[in-house]
Amino acid sequence: MSFRNTIGITDALPQGTGSQNDWGVSCGSLHLCRLEKGQVSPMKILFASSEALPFAASGGLADVVGSLPAALSQKKDMDCRVVLPLYRSITPEVRNRMTFLKDINVEVGWRKQYCGIYTIAVGSVTYYLLDNPYYFMRDGMYGFYDDCERFIFFSRAVLEILPELGWKPNIIHCNDWQTAMIPVFYRVLYQYHQEYENIRILYTIHNIQYQGVYGKEVITELMGIPTYHTNLLEFDGMVNLMKGAIETADRITTVSPTYAKEILDPWYSYGMDRALVRRQDGIVGILNGIDVVGYNPETDPNIPKHYSATKIQGKKDCRKALLEECHLTDTNAPVIGIVTRFVAHKGIQLVQQTFHEMLQMGCRFVILGSGERLYEDFFREMQAEYPEQVHVTVGFVPAMARRIYAGADIFLMPSQNEPCGLAQMVAMRYGTIPVVRETGGLKDSVFDAGGENGNGFTFKTYDAYDMLDAVKRACALFGDKRKWNALVRHAMKCDYSWNTSAEQYMELYRSVLG
Incomplete structure (x- = not known):
């Protein structure tokens, strides 16, 4: 992004000004202080x-x-x-x-x-x-x-x-x-x-x-x-x-x-x-x-094991600990994390429509959030029906959110609209690969792994089966540990600092x- 260049304000000041301007002069909306010649106040x-x-x-x-x-x-x-x-x-x-x-x-x-x-x-x-x-x-x-x-x-x-x-x-x-x-x-x-x-x-x-x-x-x-x-x-x-x-x-x-x-x-x-x-x-x-100091897998006190983009072994330990905490059986299928508000524009309907298909693929789900009763009840029912594959926490527990960011393999965020979104950036900071719809800040921060410099998986239309296709592509790559670990390292190195x-x-x- 670029904006038009501005001239140096000090260059525009008249020379030889009187004593009043030796202390302060107003030029447009910038106030200049000549404590030293040419010095500009903040x-x-x-x-x-x-x-x-x-x-x-x-x-x-x-x-x-x-x-x-x-x-x-x-x-x-x-x-x-x-x-x-x-x-x-x-x-x-x-x-x-x-x-x-x-x-x-x-x-x-x-x-x-x-x-x-x-x-x-x-x-x-x-x-x-x-x-x-x-x-x-x-x-x-x-x-x-x-x-x-x-x-x-x-x-x-x-x-x-x-x-x-x-x-x-x-x-x-x-x-x-x-x-x-x-x-x-x-x-x-x-x-x-x-x-x-x-x-x-x-x-x-x-x-x-x-x-x-x-x-x-x-x-x-x-x-x-x-x-x-x-x-x-x-x-x-x-x-x-x-x-x-x-x-x-x-x-x-x-x-x-x-x-x-x-x-x-x-x-x-x-x-x-x-x-x-x-x-x-x-x-x-x-x-x-995002706050890259507060969200840092190398120092975060809320996760069981620290790790980095160059030493990602600790993420596997975080994954194991998360499954144990949630009483989910461990398989070779990916763990999908969801941390969100349970409201319509967060794309929860898309998750509802394809949830059984994703479970049939063997995926494990760790879900944290609260919102509309309809969606809360749905996830509770799924946990009761599939206790070895689904764990839901209704509410918002910040420390639990950190453990999901660190322990999940995939982060699902299929928003109908998302002005910016921070969760997808936090997930990548922890090496969890986002699956998102191309809208708002999700489109500006997550790029499909099928192209150059990809750091996640994306889909365009607000459609449940387009989302499911993106999840399937992520699961397929998860089966190739060498390529998956390379993607994890790349996502962790993406700079989304302020x-x-x-x-x-x-x-x-x-x-x-x-």
């Missing part, structure tokens, strides 16, 4: 998110916001910070290490709500956690009747705290519908105030299915923006927060190049293609990375600041 990026590791997590968004700022902060001239809500789930031990900065009032429609600003550093990244007991001191992060109000408050608060930080971002990087009102508020209420000038806003769509759709009354009751701006948010007779961000952000990004194309297709976009198509030239897809993604984001930020 590019300042503020990530706004409803969740981020290590503080609060419900899915892949937390992994991204917990990893990308840290990866960027390792680069020269980057100052990345994160702002998120202070939820009840954040432990007292963490709270005791936080520093209280101050409290402010934030307007939510006609009301003023308290906002406490806390800060804590994790490695090279500074985090700001925004406190409001009424909105965030609850069991859980989402699924409440007033989620719209809660995250309108959060979005407004992110902008309100900026003058209090002694630090002004060049870019605010917003994520998903929970922060979609930040670019709207900025365009309508803040951009012409001196302390907010020249801030650029990026908006990343992690999953277009969740758009923040509410009744029109929220504009007057909660947002407090002039009614002549309601066209920014109106969509299909409702208020759509994501649509507002698409209209007002400087740049739209997604979490994989293929997903950036797919969301322009009505089949994938949940109706949002009509808003996105007007901005399609500015939509950028950058594949997420380094590559961070470089692409840096180029994107530079292009936005222009």
Whole structure:
């Protein structure tokens, strides 16, 4: 991926400037500091998110916001910070290490709500956690009747705290519908105030299915923006927060190049293609990375034996231990792992339709996940019917997931749609060969072993027997241990760290600041 080159900003500065510019000069949206002649201050990026590791997590968004700022902060001239809500789930031990900065009032429609600003550093990244007991001191992060109000408050608060930080971002990087009102508020209420000038806003769509759709009354009751701006948010007779961000952000990004194309297709976009198509030239897809330090078979404390791409014997030990733990008989057939949410778009129907055929091939299944009762009951029934071949754990046990990544031979991920997906990358990191459908980030990260540089097995159409054919090809290669081990080593050497993604984001930020 490439973006247009930018000129050296210091070259564009006038020479012989007065004493004021000896300390700081603003050129566009980059602020330069001449502590030494020609030295440029760091590019300042503020990530706004409803969740981020290590503080609060419900899915892949937390992994991204917990990893990308840290990866960027390792680069020269980057100052990345994160702002998120202070939820009840954040432990007292963490709270005791936080520093209280101050409290402010934030307007939510006609009301003023308290906002406490806390800060804590994790490695090279500074985090700001925004406190409001009424909105965030609850069991859980989402699924409440007033989620719209809660995250309108959060979005407004992110902008309100900026003058209090002694630090002004060049870019605010917003994520998903929970922060979609930040670019709207900025365009309508803040951009012409001196302390907010020249801030650029990026908006990343992690999953277009969740758009923040509410009744029109929220504009007057909660947002407090002039009614002549309601066209920014109106969509299909409702208020759509994501649509507002698409209209007002400087740049739209997604979490994989293929997903950036797919969301322009009505089949994938949940109706949002009509808003996105007007901005399609500015939509950028950058594949997420994974935490290669945390996901490392050479050091992972959750797996019974450590191993590497050059010494894979330990993986066989992990396979044996997983079968023993799950009380499955060991044969020469491959062990297929599934770690997923049991919902329709994860392709569980395809697994249902061909499950008996895969069992007849001798495959062993170790399954971990939860979701719709229909699918949970199906896998329980399969375990009861085939106790020597199927083991299912309903729920999510992180340590068990690691043992499946390490002990399985094949990782099955036949998603109907997958914006990026991290599990397939983690599986390859542990030498488990993915079988995936060519969609979203799966298409961008897994390449069929039938071609050059293959690291897994893929199928194109959302069809159960196309999936079964890919599984059969994987099982056939599994019978050739020399070729299979070569494929395992190659998959383990694939680089899905955040380094590559961070470089692409840096180029994107530079292009936005222009």
